[in-house]
Amino acid sequence: MPGAVLDRTIWAGVVVTERSSRYPGVGMDVQSGPVEAGEQNLVDRLRAGDGAAFTGIVRGWSPAMIKVARQYVASHASAEEAVQETWLAVIKGIDRFQGRSSLRTWVFHILANIARRQGTTESRTLPTSPVDDADSGPTVDPNRFRPVGDRWAGGWRAEAAPQSWGPESATLNAEARVVLTAALAELPQRQRMVVELRDVHGLPADEVCGILALSPANQRVLLHRARAKLREQLETYYTGPNEPAVRP
């Protein structure tokens, strides 16, 4: 029976770093919008009762779904409930899926409705317009660059330029990953949601735009601000805080 044999080592919580194993059946470069061949195949497999295909998307998509649901509901447990209810709705509704959006976008749309409704019954205050985001201004301290009037205005000052994080900088040590996780938690909500969906969960840009109702340009702004902030926190960890020459 397809899907009956489960690989416990994966879903017992072992970190799966391979993007393609996170999102089985849907290539990361697949654009949403009209359903593409690979995804039509996935939809067909689900409709044909392919349990492995179902388990694959449940494992692959649920982490990001929990993150999105958590925006609307009061607890992690409620978010898990919303995700579970969403999958039940998908099981019931897959035969009615029209393919006007990608399957994943459709699933997240169902999730948003369920989580929003659940959040309302929990009297959870929905996130209001994000005034705290600081979505403008430079992402790197201007004091690290040569001032206006300098021949190389806007170039890095030699003493403030980024330094190598050392020979092992291609991958972070365990302590640096703790720093990264903490820095992620401190980001303004919209930036955090975008960078989590894009870089932690690996969703493509256009699907993140759909899920969070962002324009492509705005999505990139939030993503860049989040990444720049996280890089800066790692830099502080590796090379110490950067000391600007003159503080106004």
Next chain:
Amino acid sequence: MTGDYLPCAHVVELLTDYLEGALDPATTARVDAHLFDCEPCTTYLAQLRTTITELGTLPEPTLPADTVIALEAAFRDLHPPHGH
């Protein structure tokens, strides 16, 4: 050759657009040219890539195992395997 000088302070703000392929070809060429001979910006970009890569390896909390098993059972009930 590749247009006027693009200062580092500007380049660092373009790097996500650069990685996303969202810059127009002329600006992409200017960023490429800048990175070609700017070591600090190249370092900055490498560190941004490291940050992105590491984010992709952070643990992702998922559904409890018994929830997944219950969902699989619900799926089998409504969609009994056929045709394969």
